[in-house]
Amino acid sequence: xxxxxxxxxxxxxxxxxxxxxxxxxxxxxxxxxxxxxxxxxxxxxxxxxxxxxxxxxxxxxxxxxxxxxxxxxxxxxxxxxxxxxxxxxxxxxxxxxxxxxxxxxxxxxxxxxxxxxxxxxxxxxxxxxxxxxxxxxxxxxxxxxxxxxxxxxxxxxxxxxxxxxxxxxxxxxxxxxxxxxxxxxxxxxxxxxxxxxxxxxxxxxxxxxxxxxxxxxxxxxxxxxxxxxxxxxxxxxxxxxxxxxxxxxxxxxxxxxxxxxxxxxxxxxxxxxxxxxxxxxxxxxxxxxxxxxxxxxxxxxxxxxxxxxxxxxxxxxxxxxxxxxxxxxxxxxxxxxxxxxxxxxxxxxxxxxxxxxxxxxxxxxxxxxxxxxxxxxxxxxxxxxxxxxxxxxxxxxxxxxxxxxxxxxxxxxxxxxxxxxxxxxxxxxxxxxxxxxxxxxxxxxxxxxxxxxxxxxxxxxxxxxxxxxxxxxxxxxxxxxxxxxxxxxxxx
Ligand code: FAD
Numbered sequence: 001x002x003x004x005x006x007x008x009x010x011x012x013x014x015x016x017x018x019x020x021x022x023x024x025x026x027x028x029x030x031x032x033x034x035x036x037x038x039x040x041x042x043x044x045x046x047x048x049x050x051x052x053x054x055x056x057x058x059x060x061x062x063x064x065x066x067x068x069x070x071x072x073x074x075x076x077x078x079x080x081x082x083x084x085x086x087x088x089x090x091x092x093x094x095x096x097x098x099x100x101x102x103x104x105x106x107x108x109x110x111x112x113x114x115x116x117x118x119x120x121x122x123x124x125x126x127x128x129x130x131x132x133x134x135x136x137x138x139x140x141x142x143x144x145x146x147x148x149x150x151x152x153x154x155x156x157x158x159x160x161x162x163x164x165x166x167x168x169x170x171x172x173x174x175x176x177x178x179x180x181x182x183x184x185x186x187x188x189x190x191x192x193x194x195x196x197x198x199x200x201x202x203x204x205x206x207x208x209x210x211x212x213x214x215x216x217x218x219x220x221x222x223x224x225x226x227x228x229x230x231x232x233x234x235x236x237x238x239x240x241x242x243x244x245x246x247x248x249x250x251x252x253x254x255x256x257x258x259x260x261x262x263x264x265x266x267x268x269x270x271x272x273x274x275x276x277x278x279x280x281x282x283x284x285x286x287x288x289x290x291x292x293x294x295x296x297x298x299x300x301x302x303x304x305x306x307x308x309x310x311x312x313x314x315x316x317x318x319x320x321x322x323x324x325x326x327x328x329x330x331x332x333x334x335x336x337x338x339x340x341x342x343x344x345x346x347x348x349x350x351x352x353x354x355x356x357x358x359x360x361x362x363x364x365x366x367x368x369x370x371x372x373x374x375x376x377x378x379x380x381x382x383x384x385x386x387x388x389x390x391x392x393x394x395x396x397x398x399x400x401x402x403x404x405x406x407x408x409x410x411x412x413x414x415x416x417x418x419x420x421x422x423x424x425x426x427x428x429x430x431x432x433x434x435x436x437x438x439x440x441x442x443x444x445x446x447x448x449x450x451x452x453x454x455x456x457x458x459x460x461x462x463x464x465x466x467x468x469x470x471x472x473x474x475x476x477x478x479x480x481x482x483x484x485x486x487x488x489x490x491x492x
Pocket of ligand 1: 246255258262296298300361364367370388400401407
């Protein structure tokens with residue numbers, strides 16, 4: 001007999017609820033624990049997973065296999081092209097291994113829930129027990145409700161309820177132990193090829209060049225040890241000034257833990273629990289930087305709660321149905337200019353080039369470029385949402401959809417649609433000296449002073465033109481007026 005843990009986006013040993021439960025069953029019954037990972041190229045394509053994110057996953061699987069192996073726990077990995085085949089294949093493997101109990105952490109996106117529902121039915125037919133547990137959020141979706149008993153659609157009251165809940169139920173912040181080693185003799189009971197299982201190759205449409213692999217390995221080293229180290233370093237230093245510095249793009253004042261949280265190499269519970277410990281055991285108060293950081297990690301929970309309560313957002317729909325009727329422009333040229341960082345708005349261009357180079361973008365310009373696409377260019381925000389998923393190493397459906405809903409004013413954000421980011425003002429405010437722009441837009445490196453924010457209107461026209469930097473593709477105030485009119489018309 002054996003028990004199975006099925007890894008998905010929870011690629012870690014520490015603080016992994018389903019893995020710990022599986023380990024407990026193994027210990028109790030003195031049976032081996034087998035870990036499983038199935039890669040589905042079709043699934044990665046359907047969910048627009050970026051090559052950088054696939055590479056990060058595969059690198060983390062390599063580490064997982066090693067650390068599990070040290071505990072005599074095998075990690076069996078294989079590729080199943082068709083995602084529909086996954087439930088059947090899991091049952092087949094369990095039968096082959098003599099396993100009658102499977103654990104997994106729940107994923108809340110609709111496709112994933114449908115897959116799990118199929119697995120439940122198949123397992124039931126074969127007498128296999130399948131337990132899918134809540135783990136990815138610090139506070140389980142469904143635990144918070146407004147006084148009227150509804151799910152909150154606005155972050156601030158939701159966040160207050162989130163903090164109150166955690167103060168009243170502090171066990172939710174208790175970090176879960178890593179699994180124990182497999183019971184003595186387990187290695188002998190299991191077929192040797194289980195331990196020899198190799199990390200699957202990246203699907204052909206998700207590969208990186210050697211240079212990219214090297215670059216991303218340096219930016220986002222794999223393994224939960226790297227994640228925990230990055231977390232601790234952040235909490236000990238930049239985290240303390242996070243409230244003051246987080247919006248300044250060039251200060252590198254944020255944690256850059258999003259790739260680890262998205263792939264589950266770091267659990268959000270561990271992140272909040274350690275931040276709280278560093279913050280004199282407070283969620284709020286004490287150090288302003290750490291408190292603010294906790295409230296940002298909470299946004300991740302918030303968007304997952306929104307997804308669970310309004311699953312239609314998984315179907316290419318916006319949260320606010322009244323904006324379904326916005327009449328979008330389908331201008332390929334301006335979309336390409338945006339995606340390649342050639343809009344003539346230095347902050348937008350710097351950000352899009354950062355995205356292409358790092359597979360990551362700072363939060364402030366994520367807001368600016370999403371607003372720019374949806375409002376200044378009036379291009380359907382879903383094109384931007386897709387583009388982000390296809391390029392981000394931290395691509396995460398709920399947070400990405402939430403962010404795009406914010407930028408395009410079609411999401412849960414209570415701000416009216418006429419709040420439109422001005423890319424030049426944002427640049428002046430959050431990249432005062434233009435360092436971020438100079439780093440990512442080399443054409444503007446020699447532009448001095450405030451002209452960097454808008455070279456064609458501030459006396460740096462000659463340098464910009466000579467270096468081939470494009471003129472602004474739209475006039476912000478005119479396009480602002482156009483967006484307001486279109487959004488207003490959609491509401492009529
Ligand atoms: P830190 O500032 O150090 O914050 C710590 C963690 O808190 C982050 O790693 C992240 O997990 C969480 N977090 C912080 N801000 C947010 C937020 N606004 N929404 C949700 N979670 C948050 N985040 C993703 O993880 N994946 C995405 O695909 C994604 N797409 C986005 C798209 C748009 C248009 C916008 C505006 C935001 C998006 N975000 C996304 C949220 C945010 O920009 C990133 O989480 C953040 O920039 C990651 O950097 P960091 O790890 O240094 O964050």
